[in-house]
Amino acid sequence: MLAVHFGAGNIGRGFIGSLLSQSGYDVVFVDVNEKVVQALQQRGTYDVIIAGETTEKQIVSNVSALHSHHQQSEIIDHIARADLVTTAVGPNVLPLISQTIAEGLKKRLTDHPVHIIACENMIGGSEHLKKYVWEHLSEQEQASLKDKCAFLNCAVDRIVPNQSHDDPLTVVVEPFFEWVIETKQVIGHVPHIIGAHFVDDLQPYIERKLFTVNTGHAIVSYLGYRKKYETIHQAMADRDIFADVTNALRESGRVLVHQYGWDEAEHQAYIDKIVQRFMNPSMTDEVTRVARSPIRKLGPNDRLIRPAMKYYECFGEVPTSLAKGIAALLLFDYEGDPEAVQLQQTIKESGIEGALEKYAQLSSDHPLVAEIKKQMFHI
């Protein structure tokens, strides 16, 4: 079995590549990072260190790599033969790899179906990728691929911080992982992936994950940045931040339980486990990594605005802790993050209302806006 995986970064090597290799695939990574590509080509193996109460080393083998820009024709040939194409490049990079995927699909020599799974932190990631790929195909090509290629939405959950080791391929990960894949679009059999959880309808799972893990993580990072903490672990040790995060997760949890009928006690246990994961003493995760790309994270369907809007829609009240998280995001002025710089520029030119209207599609008369502005004085 052959899998082509775009993005040999933290989640690519530390989660997806490792699971696919364990499942019996030959994994060909595609990346722009010369050093990582070369090391994978030379060695064909790397180490994943699982850091929990104890430390365990996993050796990932049967891997190789191609350079995303310099080895286009090889990538296309591999996609033409692949059983699986996966990505973990970040939502903003999906349009940039779509033409290569389209070229590979055009060359498929086999009737054997290929499943394509975008493993990004977003709702409908694979559907978005399909839209970009389809822009490079004629109607006829799209029709002929209908029975040969399926895009499966998924939710991926494993915390893999930025890190640097003497060995550029080694990656330290937390023990927990969850990869939930939607089966609706599957052609033939579901792909063989050990440890993946296949479900008919992904919506409850992706929302539960995005609006708990990612909502909570984002809020710790923005509040932590404000208080000059460097790591998530340090920020979680601050009693006020801990309280703000758990209150915000109670708010998003109330929406999730109301919308999807998750059992209340089970959902609370899910929250508690996530809070423990944020506090894992064996992981050093910088607040600026978790806070990265604040404009994307301020999107109407992303981890802060969507649960806050839903809360207001469902219960007719403004969620104050989620509003505080959004307020903290708006104060994120880290100069090393291009989106933070752009966001601060927009706020300077158009005010808080202007930025919320532009990036969150939140109109200035929405009661959430007044609460966000009020919360900015409490941070």
Ligand SMILES: NC(=O)C1=CN([C@@H]2O[C@H](COP(=O)(O)OP(=O)(O)OC[C@H]3O[C@@H](n4cnc5c(N)ncnc54)[C@H](O)[C@@H]3O)[C@@H](O)[C@H]2O)C=CC1
């Ligand atoms: N790190 C984590 O804990 C988790 C990350 N994710 C998601 O996974 C995705 C990737 O995140 P990370 O692995 O953390 O980021 P990362 O920055 O470590 O990895 C992204 C990789 O994509 C590569 N890349 C950039 N442009 C490319 C191109 N044109 N062609 C091929 N490769 C390209 C980069 O060189 C990098 O190696 C994001 O959508 C993130 O939200 C999801 C769950 C957990």
Ligand SMILES: O=P(O)(O)OC[C@H]1O[C@](O)(CO)[C@@H](O)[C@@H]1O
């Ligand atoms: O990867 P993103 O969407 O920028 O956000 C960072 C978040 O993603 C994760 O890397 C994994 O879910 C978390 O650590 C964090 O909540």
